Amino acid sequence: MRKITIIxxxxxxxxxxxxxxxxxxxxxxxxxxxLFARNKEKLESVKDEIKGDFPNVKIVPMNLAGKEGxxxxxxxxxxxxxxGPYEIDxxxxxxxxxxxxxxxxxPLEKELEMIDLNCTAxxxxxxxxxxxxxxxxxxxxxASLAAFLPLGxxxxxxxxxxxxxxFSVALSAExxxxxIRVSALCPGSVSTDFANVASNxxxxxxxxxxxxxxxxxxxxxxxxxxxxxILWSAKWKFTAFMSRFVGRYLGARFTFKYNKRPSEWR
Numbered sequence: 001m002r003k004i005t006i007i008x009x010x011x012x013x014x015x016x017x018x019x020x021x022x023x024x025x026x027x028x029x030x031x032x033x034x035l036f037a038r039n040k041e042k043l044e045s046v047k048d049e050i051k052g053d054f055p056n057v058k059i060v061p062m063n064l065a066g067k068e069g070x071x072x073x074x075x076x077x078x079x080x081x082x083x084g085p086y087e088i089d090x091x092x093x094x095x096x097x098x099x100x101x102x103x104x105x106x107p108l109e110k111e112l113e114m115i116d117l118n119c120t121a122x123x124x125x126x127x128x129x130x131x132x133x134x135x136x137x138x139x140x141x142x143a144s145l146a147a148f149l150p151l152g153x154x155x156x157x158x159x160x161x162x163x164x165x166x167f168s169v170a171l172s173a174e175x176x177x178x179x180i181r182v183s184a185l186c187p188g189s190v191s192t193d194f195a196n197v198a199s200n201x202x203x204x205x206x207x208x209x210x211x212x213x214x215x216x217x218x219x220x221x222x223x224x225x226x227x228x229x230i231l232w233s234a235k236w237k238f239t240a241f242m243s244r245f246v247g248r249y250l251g252a253r254f255t256f257k258y259n260k261r262p263s264e265w266r
Contacts, residue, residue: 002086003030004132008064008125009095010035011042013192014142017216018092019046023054025220029136030089032056036073037095038063064095066116070124077128088132093122093141097197098157100261111156118160123167138181140223141168145188145236148243152256161186165229172228183223187215188236203262 005022009015019035022028033054037043040061047057060076063069080086096118099106122141129139144161151158165184172182191209210233218232231237243251 002032002084003089004086005030005033005090006088007092007094008036010046011037011039014190014212014216015094016046017212018094019050021216021220023050032058034058034060036060036062036064064121065113066120069121073125074128087134088129089137091129091139093125095121101263102153103155114156115160119163122164126171133180135179138223140183140185143184143186145186145239147186148240149246150248150252152252153259153261169228181223181226183227183230185219185230190215201264
């Protein structure tokens with residue numbers, strides 16, 4: 001029986017780092033890694049980088065956003081059964097993006113695209129893989145530290161990640177008796193291309209970004225142990241804990257007034 005690890009958003013950032021570390025992980029039971037993202041050339045680059053450690057890598061250039069993306073994903077899973085039966089050992093739902101700026105100043109289409117990817121695709125992919133999961137399988141949904149409080153100048157992104165966190169914890173409870181693990185990774189600032197995309201080029205790098213190597217290594221370690229909500233740094237843990245004592249409106253108003261995020265949206 002083939003055992004598969006699926007990583008979405010695998011062309012760069014934490015998705016690529018998940019691919020690197022899982023490829024080198026002697027504890028993995030997967031016989032194949034499938035990498036999903038829109039950019040074929042970047043996926044090829046990640047595949048070339050890890051094939052020395054893990055030769056059986058399949059790249060799948062695909063836009064997973066929205067109902068259309070979920071339908072394409074489900075079709076792909078069904079088609080793969082022609083090559084023989086398989087189980088999904090791990091799904092890393094990493095694909096997603098954010099937008100900096102006041103909601104009224106950001107393109108509405110971009111915000112809706114974000115919901116399609118951060119919420120609809122994440123939910124749909126979890127549903128699509130359920131028939132292929134077995135005892136010991138795991139799902140990692142990448143949420144965010146932003147999930148713990150509504151944020152001004154980051155309104156839709158924080159809301160999508162709050163959804164991802166809530167959904168992940170509930171799904172974990174539902175799958176516990178089947179011994180399938182579900183974890184929500186909730187990183188703060190990580191050194192990836194996130195800020196460049198979120199600001200439409202106004203901020204090239206994430207401020208005070210943490211090393212994605214350390215964040216991913218910690219996530220994989222904790223996910224194997226069945227940790228439901230994964231936070232790496234002490235600062236992130238403190239922030240998440242203290243958020244419960246801050247009123248939702250107060251948090252949103254404060255960040256809107258005093259935590260401006262540069263952007264070049266028109």
